[in-house]
Amino acid sequence: MTTAAAASAGAAIGDVVTLITGDRVQLPPAGQALAPRIQPRRAWPPVSFTSYVEDGDWHVVPSDAAALLASGAVDERLFNVSELAEQGDGDAVSGTPGRTLGAHQEPELYDLTVSMRDRAGRPAAEPASATVVDLVSGRVDFIGPGNPTLRLPPSRYSVTATVPEPSSPTAEWASSLVALPELRLDRDREVVLDARETSRVLTTVDDRRATDGSIIAATVVDIEQDDWPVTTWVGAEPRFSALYAGSVAGVESAAFGFYVRSTLEQPLLELTALDPGLQVPAVWESEPLRLDGEHELPVVYAGAGRPDDLADVEVAGALVVLRLPGEVPWDDVHERIRGIADAGGRAVLLTAPPTGPARSAAAADSVLDDNPFALPTMSGFGSPAQRFADRAQAGPLTASLTSRPASDVRFDLAYPAERSIPADLQVAERRRDLAAMRASYHGGANTGRHYVDARFDAGGYDMELGWDSPVMSPSERLEYFSPGSWTLYARDWLWWGAEQRIELRRRQAEQPIAWNRPVAGPGFGGSRIDGTDRPPVSWADGLLEVEIPLYSDGDGRARLQAPGSIEGIDDGTTRLYRDGLLIGASDLPGLGGFDVPERSGVYRLTVENRRPPDLTPWWPTSTRISADWTFRLDESPAAPPLLAVRYSPRVGLGNVAPGGRRGVSIPLVVERQRGAPAHRLTHVAVDVSYDDGASWRPARVSGAGDRRTLRLDHPGHGFVSLRARIRDAAGNTVEQTIIRAYEVG
Known part of the structure; x- marks a missing residue:
């Protein structure tokens, strides 16, 4: 695998970098329409962040660094998280200081002076800052109290300020977000962003347990010449901090959006x-x-x-x-x-x-x-x-x-707005008006915590908190949501996990959802971790890119592995052959990029992965996974016709199926790559092992088409391993083996 291909495979699952401020940022996979996920270095005092794309690179700027950027005291490349990811997490940026953000040679320039005031009417002090965005080009500049004036070319701009507020008897920390949705700069201009024009951002629910959590207020500015908006947000924790937001009265913009996103839980x-x-x-x-x-x-x-x-x-x-x-x-x-x-x-x-x-x-x-x-x-x-x-x-x-290790209840709430910031930002929700879901988090006795988050689709951008909160497994709880389109997200100890898109209605009847059910194995169903529907094995710029989720759950949600070079957990290989000759190999299981100049031929793709039990005592099943595919390709750009087998045994919250039973029915689904030609299945056979693959015996398979039923005899206790062999009418095959597919007892 080439260096470029290796970088592509690593970037596909989102690099994590640590800024010099200590904040951690997980980048979205390359080319995907997702914003970076930000984990602030501290819970208190709250810090605001601005994220944007410039010259194809993601930048994330904490508010306590924005004023330093405005003064030129620090190099902007220290917050170019795309560049930092390429250099390696935590690498310092060397060389002479970079250009000032957005600096260009322009024939015509005007002064834009921004004054910021807090809710007491006093001039704002550092770390107050203002983000100035060119609505046409996407250029981003920062202003601090010590550097209130920018020299800018004529254009349309949007300005958002974050202003720290003095503490009060009811809030140890407070922040205000003040916006001017749009300003036409055609002469020297002075702007006052006054936090006295803001109102309290507050969300409450009729559950006395849910007094903690997170709440953010964010501005989202669309750019004419770029697909990526510029987002500035500030967060608060309801028990000890207060949040205010507002925009200059009478000013609106079609390019301006605003949202409040909150999660309410029990205090941990x-x-x-x-x-x-x-x-x-x-x-x-x-x-x-x-x-x-x-x-x-x-x-x-x-x-x-x-x-x-x-x-x-x-x-x-x-x-x-x-x-x-x-x-x-x-x-x-x-x-x-x-x-x-x-x-x-x-x-x-x-x-x-x-x-x-x-x-x-x-x-x-x-x-x-x-x-x-x-x-x-x-x-x-x-x-x-x-x-x-x-x-x-x-x-x-x-x-x-x-x-508490986790909260017994969770409320995910979202309130989008357009053109300006609403005057009334306080909402008192009732559970009966929300959509309720009974969430089951499956796992063994040693599984411990999962981490969950949710994104709300506001019709053009995702409203998310940027960080997640814990939930214990095995466990079950009620979760409440604002009506609308959500992408729910759950992970274990990794930075990435499984996602599910769901549409929820107001006053919707309680709906079940289960996470982490077995069998974990290769899967082509559901959306990818990056939120797209691109096939896991597909063509891109002359490369056959491989990103096969080897730990997709029993409900078909894609979950990627954690190779040793990325998270230090999984160990394995990926190899690609054409007409019997090895043309590429990767030491990342299920991940790689292979140069295939001529597509036509008979291919063989093999993947092997091992998850060592001594390193992962919380992961007792799917300890070894292998798959061996053969498929024929021509010059068509269609996705390769790969097949995968998914099993869904009936288990309890602890992911253990009843033992000592005969003729147990296990649903079996043959999954196909999206966009690949589908051919009739001509052979479906499954072997079962009760001694971790030392010996195998045929299992009974009934039914037709892509959905079959597997019948097994469960021992009193132990593990069930499964080996499937599938062939379709075009001669495409797969042999897929999962050692310790699920537990019985």
């Missing part, structure tokens, strides 16, 4: 000082080690947590509060918490996350996080965390701690 972590009833915004620093459940704990103050700080403090059974000085390295934090654990401490609260060198063995972005702290450890934020520490230092203090 609640920390409250019982006297005087002070709530602290906090997050767990290490997910594998939480103190779940409801607890009432004594609280003690232990300074910086050094041995001399602990000498006169009784930490046994207590929540221990630490104030860490300056840039304490994470490895030192590990040592101090280990000392508290040795002294019998129950949990630790850091009054702020350490800002020193990152953890060496327990990097915060590790997907496995296999070196957690010695005790459940939280980081608190803002002045509430400092007041909590002051109260603990004054002593004595008792705190209530409630921690």
